[in-house]
Structures are given as C-alpha cells and as structure tokens.
Amino acid sequence: MTRTRRRRRLGVVLAVVAATVLAGSGCSVIQVTGPYTVNDNQGGGDPLNKPFQRMIAIAPQPGWGPEDTIRGLQAAMAAYADDPSVLAGYLTPEARAKWTAAGPVTVIQDAYEVAVPPPRESETTVKVSLKGHYVALINEDDSYKPTAGPWERPFELVKMPEGYRVSNLPQGLLLTESDVARAYRPTNLYYVNRSTQDRLVVDRVRLRLKTTETFAQTVLERLLQPPTEALRGAVTSSFPAGTKIESIRSGEDRVIISLSGPLSSLDLTATTTLTGQIRNSLSTNEIAKGRTIEIVVDGETYTTDRPDSDDRWLDDDVGDSAYYVSKGAVHYLTKEGRGGAVAGAAGEQRDGYDHFAVSAGPNPLIAARTSTGISVAGIAPEGVWQEVIRGDDLTPPTWNRDGSLWTYDGKNGVLLKYDPSRNRVEPVEVPEELDKLDVNQFRIARDGVRVAVTTGEETVQIGALTGEGAGTKLGNLQFLTTTDTGNEIRDIAWRDDEHLLVLVEGTAGQTLNEINVGDGETTGVPLKDRLQSVAAFKDQVLAEVATDNGNKLMVLNQDQQTWTAKIDSDAGTPLFPLG
The missing domain is CATH 2.120.10.30 (TolB, C-terminal domain)
Incomplete structure (x- = not known):
C-alpha cells in the first residue's frame, strides 16, 4: 500500500466533533471529516462549561491491514470514555475478556510509527510494534506526570474472516498529546493545610471533560474525593464523608450549588472553609468567576458567597518585604x-x-x-x-x-x-x-x-x-x-x-x-x-x-x-x- 493511499484511508478511521456540554440536555454535535478546532473562549454563554472536541472512532473495517487496525485501535482508545463499545470490536474475544482500561493513561507524542513486518503468505498471526516517545502518565488519581524518552509497545494481531483483531492488548489506555489536549483540562483543586488549618493548598490534576455533565460538576465531584498522592496526609477537606452534589445551576449573576449530606451551618469555620474550597476550585479554573455562589443543602440555603467577599484562604499574609x-x-x-x-x-x-x-x-x-x-x-x-x-x-x-x-x-x-x-x-x-x-x-x-x-x-x-x-x-x-x-x-x-x-x-x-x-x-x-x-x-x-x-x-x-x-x-x- 502506498503512503498516499494509507493517509487517505486513515482519514476515515476517526472523526472529531465539537461538543459543548449543555446542562441537562446532553451535547450539541457538529460532525466533520477531520480535526475541528474549537476556541476555548467559545463557551456558548454557559459559565459552568468548557467547550471541547469529542472523538468519535469507527469500528475496524474488513479491508484494513495491521497498521490501519492499530491506528484505529488507538483512536478507539481516545474515544473510550465516551463510547467503550468501539474498542471492544478491535479485540478478539479472549483479549476482550482480559483487557481493562484501569491503570495509568500513557500519553505519547502525536507522531508515532507502527512497525509491520513484511507479509507472508498464509500467515494468520502478525506481531507489530508501535513506536513513539513518552510525554506523560495520567495516574488514576488524575495527577499528570511528565516523562521522556523512547516508547515502544508490541501488539499481536490475528487475521479473522471479518479482518484483523488484536489478540493481546496491554492494560490501560494509550493516548496521544492531541487526544489529551482535546479531552482533558489542567485543573486546580483546593484542599486545606492539615497542620495550620489557615491556608488552602493547590492540587493540580488533569480532568477529562464529559458529555454527560458540566465541567463545574466534574470539578466539584473530583473535589469531594481525596487529593492526589502528592498531598495525601498533608491536607484535609471541609466536606464531610457522605456529601453529594445534587445539582449545579447558573442564573444571570450567580451559581447555585445544591448539596446533600451531613453539613452543619452551625460550624462557621467549616462553612467558610468549604466555601473557600468551592470558590477557588471553580474560579481559578475560569468557571463561575466573578459570580455569586449560593450553596443549598437539602433544599435550604447553607451559605452565600459574593465575589467581593474577603477570601483569606489564598492570601500570602507572610508579607512581601524584600x-x-x-x-x-x-x-x-x-x-x-x-x-x-x-x-x-x-x-x-x-x-x-x-x-x-x-x-x-x-x-x-x-x-x-x-x-x-x-x-x-x-x-x-x-x-x-x-x-x-x-x-x-x-x-x-x-x-x-x-x-x-x-x-x-x-x-x-x-x-x-x-x-x-x-x-x-x-x-x-x-x-x-x-x-x-x-x-x-x-x-x-x-x-x-x-x-x-x-x-x-x-x-x-x-x-x-x-x-x-x-x-x-x-x-x-x-x-x-x-x-x-x-x-x-x-x-x-x-x-x-x-x-x-x-x-x-x-x-x-x-x-x-x-x-x-x-x-x-x-x-x-x-x-x-x-x-x-x-x-x-x-x-x-x-x-x-x-x-x-x-x-x-x-x-x-x-x-x-x-x-x-x-x-x-x-x-x-x-x-x-x-x-
């Protein structure tokens, strides 16, 4: 197969669509034939969202060779979080039963090579190698760890009547830099300094944008979870165990966050800290910035935080004398x-x-x-x-x-x-x-x-x-x-x-x-x-x-x-x- 024919064929392995999450209404989809760049400032007027591109992969085709199949498999990995069914079609039944997406996400550079040995007649099993360069790992706690150096992963494919299928797939997802830039956002979460209880501590993560919820919901759902490994045991949270996010709505000048769980408005310190965690985790990620945040617990107003309120949690009161x-x-x-x-x-x-x-x-x-x-x-x-x-x-x-x-x-x-x-x-x-x-x-x-x-x-x-x-x-x-x-x-x-x-x-x-x-x-x-x-x-x-x-x-x-x-x-x- 010539390089020109391969490039033309791979143009239909995947499609990228622009998806802007709309609270309570799924997403709007614009199907295109190739990459479609969405300006991050085009948020559709919803302060709770970040626009993004959704990857849509297609099932393996009978006429594809080993290289096309591996590239299609990688595209299916990029789309896995939104639609896991496509990736399963690239695997043999045995591989499908063993593989799981759990574990760190491996991120490599966009330019990678699929090394395929010369074909042999009547051969039904092909061992290929995907070669590239490391970029990072996204761990299960959402921490992003850059790495470098050459990267290589072997694959074994079996030729079946319906086309090539992967018979041995290492655990975890494999994404490219572009996949991560399209579907993930660097995000600052804020927890409380455990020793002094007077300072919020930033925890930087990579969160995947979802078509089923606003980005504000994604951020706060992650904030309810423990911090990344880097801060385990060093910080705490004002959210008691059992707190749940029921809904997040936005009005003309405010964001209304409805929670449920064992929250008490009698504990003023905890209330102030919780508000500080929410406001800073949303505002520093350009969500709900400059808007009043109203927190409702079990249907009743818990606290209201205005954008001009005194927020001491990130103040450097150490003094700036030089x-x-x-x-x-x-x-x-x-x-x-x-x-x-x-x-x-x-x-x-x-x-x-x-x-x-x-x-x-x-x-x-x-x-x-x-x-x-x-x-x-x-x-x-x-x-x-x-x-x-x-x-x-x-x-x-x-x-x-x-x-x-x-x-x-x-x-x-x-x-x-x-x-x-x-x-x-x-x-x-x-x-x-x-x-x-x-x-x-x-x-x-x-x-x-x-x-x-x-x-x-x-x-x-x-x-x-x-x-x-x-x-x-x-x-x-x-x-x-x-x-x-x-x-x-x-x-x-x-x-x-x-x-x-x-x-x-x-x-x-x-x-x-x-x-x-x-x-x-x-x-x-x-x-x-x-x-x-x-x-x-x-x-x-x-x-x-x-x-x-x-x-x-x-x-x-x-x-x-x-x-x-x-x-x-x-x-x-x-x-x-x-x-």
Whole structure:
C-alpha cells in the first residue's frame, strides 16, 4: 500500500466533533471529516462549561491491514470514555475478556510509527510494534506526570474472516498529546493545610471533560474525593464523608450549588472553609468567576458567597518585604533600590554568616548558617544572634509559615525542626531513601505543606509535610526534574505555592526554569548575566549577579523576559519571607 493511499484511508478511521456540554440536555454535535478546532473562549454563554472536541472512532473495517487496525485501535482508545463499545470490536474475544482500561493513561507524542513486518503468505498471526516517545502518565488519581524518552509497545494481531483483531492488548489506555489536549483540562483543586488549618493548598490534576455533565460538576465531584498522592496526609477537606452534589445551576449573576449530606451551618469555620474550597476550585479554573455562589443543602440555603467577599484562604499574609545582604549584613530593599540595614545584630557586618532566611509575620526573625550551626536573630535593636541548631553539615535554613525553622543534617541523616516558642529542636521522620542521598537544599513552600529537596547536584524532588503536631513527617517524595550529568543545580526558590524556580549551571551556561510542581509544566526564563542566587515572591523575582565591582542585584521585569539592575554594587543574596 502506498503512503498516499494509507493517509487517505486513515482519514476515515476517526472523526472529531465539537461538543459543548449543555446542562441537562446532553451535547450539541457538529460532525466533520477531520480535526475541528474549537476556541476555548467559545463557551456558548454557559459559565459552568468548557467547550471541547469529542472523538468519535469507527469500528475496524474488513479491508484494513495491521497498521490501519492499530491506528484505529488507538483512536478507539481516545474515544473510550465516551463510547467503550468501539474498542471492544478491535479485540478478539479472549483479549476482550482480559483487557481493562484501569491503570495509568500513557500519553505519547502525536507522531508515532507502527512497525509491520513484511507479509507472508498464509500467515494468520502478525506481531507489530508501535513506536513513539513518552510525554506523560495520567495516574488514576488524575495527577499528570511528565516523562521522556523512547516508547515502544508490541501488539499481536490475528487475521479473522471479518479482518484483523488484536489478540493481546496491554492494560490501560494509550493516548496521544492531541487526544489529551482535546479531552482533558489542567485543573486546580483546593484542599486545606492539615497542620495550620489557615491556608488552602493547590492540587493540580488533569480532568477529562464529559458529555454527560458540566465541567463545574466534574470539578466539584473530583473535589469531594481525596487529593492526589502528592498531598495525601498533608491536607484535609471541609466536606464531610457522605456529601453529594445534587445539582449545579447558573442564573444571570450567580451559581447555585445544591448539596446533600451531613453539613452543619452551625460550624462557621467549616462553612467558610468549604466555601473557600468551592470558590477557588471553580474560579481559578475560569468557571463561575466573578459570580455569586449560593450553596443549598437539602433544599435550604447553607451559605452565600459574593465575589467581593474577603477570601483569606489564598492570601500570602507572610508579607512581601524584600531584603538583600551587603558585606554580611541584612538590608531592607526599597522601591528605589538600596535600603538601610535591619535593626539588631542581623544588620551588622560580620564574617562567617551566610545563607540567610527570613520568617513571616509582623516581627520576623532572621536565620543564618555558620560553620557550627544555624543561628537566629530578631529584627529589633535588642536582637542578637543565638545558635539554635548545632551541626557542621546542615542545609541552608528554611522557615515554615507556622514559625518553625528547618534544616537537614546531612552528617547524621536527620531532618531538624526548631520551635522558637519553646526554644526546642526536634527530629522529623523522613523517607528511608533520603538517608542514602546527598541532600543539599531543603525549602518549604509558603503554603506550609510542599517541600522542595535537591539531592546530589542534579536532582530536585518534591515532597510534603504530612501529619500534624508531633506526628509531622516528610513524605510523598517524587522527582520533579533532573539535569544532565555534569550540570549543577545552583539554587532553587519558591515563587508561589505552585511554581519553583530552578537555577542550573552547566558547561554551556546557565538556565533558569519555572516549574509547575503539580504537573511539571516548565517555562524558561531568559538570562543575560550569570546568576549567583535567586529569590521570588509571586510577580517579584530577584537575582544576585557577580561583577568586578562586587555583586549587584537584578530584578526580572514584568515581561518575564528582561532584567534590570536594582542595585549596581555591594548587594548580595536577595531574600523574601519564607520560600
């Protein structure tokens, strides 16, 4: 078969239709002969929905060869969630009885190859191979995990009177990048910080759009379930077990969410938290944004949340004051640039103190690493340095939003937590594998839950502080990024609860990447100068640059592409509270 004939034939293996879910009325379908791109802004006026393209696959045809059959099978996998019956037609009865769609969804690049051996006369069984490149896995908890490298999967087909059928199909669905872009949406869900109960924590997932319900319903149904594995044990929810979503309706200026279950309007804290989870999970996904949300429980109004209501759950009340280090002394950074030294010992020039960190709150503390341990000083005239953790192989200090100070003792393989209110240091349980790794940096995000850990010179892992009180421990470690051999991760900094800046230095120069820790989405930040360190807080990114006249401080401009000098000389390590 020529390549031209194959391409023409495969044009009818599947059809793509545009489907906009209409609450209570199924979907509107426009059948086309090829891909049909729908602008995501064309929502049909319904604030609860996101338009999408629905894949419609067709059954295998008697005249198809092995390659056409495998490509048709893959199209049937893309359509499986909407219509599982088509895929079954590609399998032999034995394969159909064994196969299940359960398990992670494998995502590969669009351009894949079906390798078919030369045909042999009277041969009824054909072994083919589908080759491509990994993109990601979508796990059963809806987490999206990027991966890379070549990918290959063998298939066995049997020639039957009605055409080729697959006799051995590995478990799980196989989708292409385009399949995922068409049918899934990156979605932020919000749970509650288990330890402090004062902050919502974002959990990023990939949710499949459905023809049977609005996207708002899909989001809230998933919100009723446990978080992804990355946050298990670290967050909780205000929805009691047994809560059900009965309906979601939209009016001219409001969204009405009807729930049932053991919800009590007498618990004001739980009511406020539940509203915060709902509003932020809907609004940050551009659903019901700027609209009043009315929650009804068992037919009666439970609470009403207006868009101008005070929502403290995502406020960064840690403060956005910026600092920098000059000749061993910590200084304030002003809008104009250079500021004065902070009050107390932390503002005095001295040698032997480095890797400073600032706590949150109206009366912040400064921590610094020395040759013998970690010392702390208050920003006040009477503030003096006091060594609170001893050790000669400690990671740079990091503050948690609850006021505790943390560091990893590499010499003894133990994570240490210092509580200033009790002037006490306690060990914190860590995964066994961490004891075998060279931990260089340990940074707690401003949500008080997520933790970034650099191991060796080339790897960043993301974990979470699980449990609470004396039962707090570090868990859920997962790889975030690994550099090429010979490169070094020079610095990391939390920009916000979702994004980590990673500064990598190699023989070819430096790269600064902003990585979404929820799904690995990476954006490069252009560099002109060689950076020594970085610090960030939301839209503010500061960097230290070495010059012949001493270090200078640079600021990333709003275009996220260019840098401007903030202080031209004698300005070292930039600092923000926490992160």
